Amino acid sequence: MKMRNIWIIGLLIFGLLLFGWVEGAAIPHMKAQEDQYNHEQLSPLTHDIKRTEKSKTKYMGSFPKVAGVFSSLPLGPIKTYKLDSDALTVQLNMEGSYSTKKQQQEETSLIYSATAAFRYIDNLEAVIYYFEDVTYKVKRSDVEKWYGAAWETLDDNQTVWKREVQSKLANESYVSKAMDSLFHQAKPL
Structure with a gap:
């Protein structure tokens, strides 16, 4: 015992x-x-794009998948979404004004989220970012042209995504050129 x-x-x-x-x-x-x-996950420079893959969709009319793509990205607070299925456009009504945010960080977030949206929503043709003080529109055709031949390989693996998208966003002149080339002021939906 x-x-x-x-x-x-x-x-x-x-x-x-x-x-x-x-x-x-x-x-x-x-x-x-x-x-x-x-x-x-709050920064485009360190975001894990694998989080976004689970929301990949062929059709931008699938609201839960579209919302899943954008909510998985380091974009900031989105108040509401508007979908225009005829124009294949998504409008993100952003919280706050563009001018009060840290411009460099906001620009990298816009570029990153637009790139991811076009890679993970197959028939999406345009994204509109509606802030209180400005509205920007970016088109798929412009983003595809911006990335050139690398566009087709972006979602094949995370290494390519980091090299072609994330690492370049650390360069201020690259971000400035991308904003000038890709984002144009527009009217909201």
Whole structure:
């Protein structure tokens, strides 16, 4: 009986130590990694495009999929969406004004989200970003021309996406040229 009690006490101590390690070290470490990953999803430069793949759709008329694509992107708060199925256009009614946001960060988000939207919504032809003070429109044809031959390989793997889209957004002159070439002031839907 004495040996059995020693085993029970030993297992109890081991269990308490294991519980302490899990609660004190393992779970906080996993939480820190999750927090870091979630923080990285807020920037176009570190966003994981694989999150967007699950919402890929052939038709922009599928509102849940369209909303899924845009909500998975580092774009900022979207108040509402408008879909124009005849013109194959999505309008994002953005929260706040464009001029009050950090312009460089906002521009990289617009370029990144438009690129992703055209890659993951097959028949989408235009995206309109409607802010309180300005409205921008970007067309699929302009984005395809901007990326050239690399356009067809963008969704094949994450390495190509990082090289052709994300890494270039760190360059201010690239972002400025892309905004001038791709985004044009327009009227909202």
